[in-house]
Amino acid sequence: MLNERQMQIGRRNFIRAVATVPAAGALLWRSRRMRPVRAAIVGSGGQGRVLIENAPTTHLRLVAVCDIAPDNLQKGLDTVRQLHDPEAMGYSDYNEMLARRDIEAVLVATPLWYHEPVTVAALQARKHVFCEKTMAHSVEQCRSMGEAALRYRRNLQIGHQRAYNPLYREAYELIQNGIIGDVYHIRALWHRNTDWRRSVPDIDLDPEPYGYPTLEHLKNWRLYKKYSQGLMAELGSHQLQIVNWFTGSKPSSVFASGGVYRYQDGREVPDHVYAVFEYPENLTFTYSTIQSNKQDHYYEQIMGTEGTILLSGEREAYLFSEGNKGSKATQISVEAAADAPVLTASESRLRDAAGSAVSAASSNYNPLQAYKDELAGFCNTIRHGAPNLCNAEEGMNACVPILRANESVEAGRKMDIPPQLYYTT
């Protein structure tokens, strides 16, 4: 038997022996939350590779790639192995990939109609999900994604990257501070002069089991209604998300018209769409997206009673005064545009047209930076609980009016957007 003193010394020695263990443990535990999120990507086509190339590897490390098309898979895998993980694995079955326990998060960049199945399966496998915009192909799909995120308690972010663009955040602050007064009208557009068609490569794949009758349908999925919601989804949802964010609201009705005007090549989605979104707070958002002229390219213009903010091409921001209030000039960005004659031309054209411009600033901000920032934000939410700036609710608010606009084009009449169509928990 040990006497009191002997036990005392033994215990004291033991405490001294393990004294540094808690400190080492605490440092290690803390550092766990600073390691990159291990992620996989489903869909390594054009947009998928934009994400692969721009994902900040300090925050996000891609370790697996999935695509049904062998050409996309190979290209995606090559880039991932070069930039992220030399030992990254390739998959053609996303369920097989999701079974991997070491993967914490999944980036979804599939054709629109497949966002929901992949996102829900990933959430079910307890992965965090970054899903490219637009959120989904139907209201039901949106709802199913939002519910899955809640049920499995994982982070779901929708890829509207403007939410992470500092120019837009600055513009939002200016509007909130009343710099341009009260806003009753917002105008935006995205004009292109391209046919949106992709060449169909000769690859060894039977697309039928995946729901595409031919390879043409797979590669040009954006042109077919079964897979795509057309220009409004691919382009318009970005800009609608901005309007929702800036107004803190969402449309209550939409009227839209359009059709396949130019490219009678068998495509199903319109190549010209014009839409009027009504917001409940006496505010109307007018929008057009066309494929026959690119003069205006793309911008969002917020028109207030005291001034106008113009956000162009995701890299320039202008503030115009209405002229009667004087000294409210505020520079949105201080850096001068360094490149591209297009920028110079549009700058002078806008200045000339407006005449009363009090401040025009463009920036060296590279729109690709927004992808880095949104993916860094996604990882910050996962690791440190930072706010998700484009969650399921934001994503759905930007998606539902788009879907209704397309319904309006088909029906040829104004469509209500009742509140119950939006995100409800």
Place this chain on the structure above:
Amino acid sequence: MDYLIRYLSGWHQFLLVLTRFIIGWHLFYQGLGKLRAVSWSSKWYLENARGPLAGFFQWIAESPWFLDISDTLTVWGLLIIGLLLMLGLFTRTAAAGGAALLLLFYLAAPPLPVQGFTVPTAQGTELYVDKTLIEALALLLVMAFPTGQIAGLDILIRHWRKGRDRYFTGR
């Protein structure tokens, strides 16, 4: 307890253990960073070696086999030595190993004058002595004292060796 410790005040003991611990963490996390990096290799570092031993380091960089060993030893050496230093396990061996590793790092890129002039680097302007050398010397200092016996798993090792009874009685 080692006889040396009797002559050290609590403050001395604390500083020695703290020095050992933070160097341990520094080495460990460097190893972890290299392990996690997209594609870390000592190749670049070795190829750009300076100083009297530059030829030797460049020779390692040229041989895929030696380069592989160099990479593995660096990453796992840093991880294991760092962990042992933090925990105070095999402390003196770990400190010697760590100092050797750090001296190699130092020798691969000592801050020597270039064409008779010192060159400012990201670490500032240094001549002959840089922080890596100081860290190596600090580890040698740690090695000179039985810090694992002050606070560390070495205490358990010692008692193991003396037999379970002795451990429980503390004699």
